[in-house]
Amino acid sequence: MKGNFGRKRRQSALVVTGNKNGLAGFAMGKGLEARTALRKAKNRSAQKLMHIKLFRNHTVCHDFFTQYGATKIYVWRKPEGHGLICHRAIKTMCEVIGIKIYTPKLRGQLM
Template sequence: MKTVFNMKANFGRTRRMSALCVTGNKNGLAGFALGKSPEGRAAMRKVRIYMLYRNFYFPVFHDFYTCFGKTQIFVKKKPKGFGLVCHRAIKTICEIIGIKDLYAKVEGSTNINNLTKAFFLGLQNQKTHQQLAQEKGLHVVEYREERDNFPQVIASPSKCRTMKEINPQEVIDYNEHINEGKVELIKTKRRPFYEYLDSWEYRVKKIERFRNHENVHVNLLVEHGKLTSFLNIEEQQKVVNTESNE
């Protein structure tokens, strides 16, 4: 809720209350509405009535790009446990819809009304993999690191185009097609001030011999279940090999 003012010729400066609300069932159903009234309770009453007719169901969720006015949002689906790393308004909408893992980058205006409208437009304009394959006339192929980037066909069109029918300048990359050719702005992080001091260079040289010790400890615990020297591990392996040969 916020207070808005409007200057009129007859009444002068008039004061009103604006209320923006989002509702949902945390299972894909959500809606939003905006109501204005001279009093806050009346604005909330209007919003409740408006939201009855403005609910949407979003059965599909994947990466997408959306915009409204001067607001642009790049949304990326993340694996389980990542959490919601996004603007507070988008985070609230995701909690109401039931989305638990998401990363969203907002560029341009961060007006709450524009953010809400842009995010709902992006969710509503999503297409399934089968619809994308039918639209482009090409196979939708997925590559994953856990499968050593082995290609897996997710969706196939009813009639696939040949290489001669594909325009060389046509966008066939999935991410570029979803983002409508837009590229997310990634700003380079500034180095902290202390890295320019002489004492920082001395500290880096001092701790050089301890680099990656934590990762080595974790790998030893995972592979062998205890912290031990590499020499002991090699000797144990030799003993096991000799016993097996005997």
């Protein structure tokens, strides 16, 4: 069959909402335009809020593993100042949840 009859290009968006204090929600949205996909994902993520318990306001309370399709995520509790070693999308999600990213403080020394 030739031509583009019946074919429609669709956009998808992943949106994460949170308050940086342990409350976060995420959702996927699809639409014919990017703006429609973002709106749908934002509204859906606000409905799917969940509370994540934080340990000393910088890390998770316990180690866990989760899998969605071929994607596997391992999460370990680490000491303060360790930082995040992960993909930039997961790092952004951790920021929204409230997991702190390590930023070294200069002690009056130039590097």
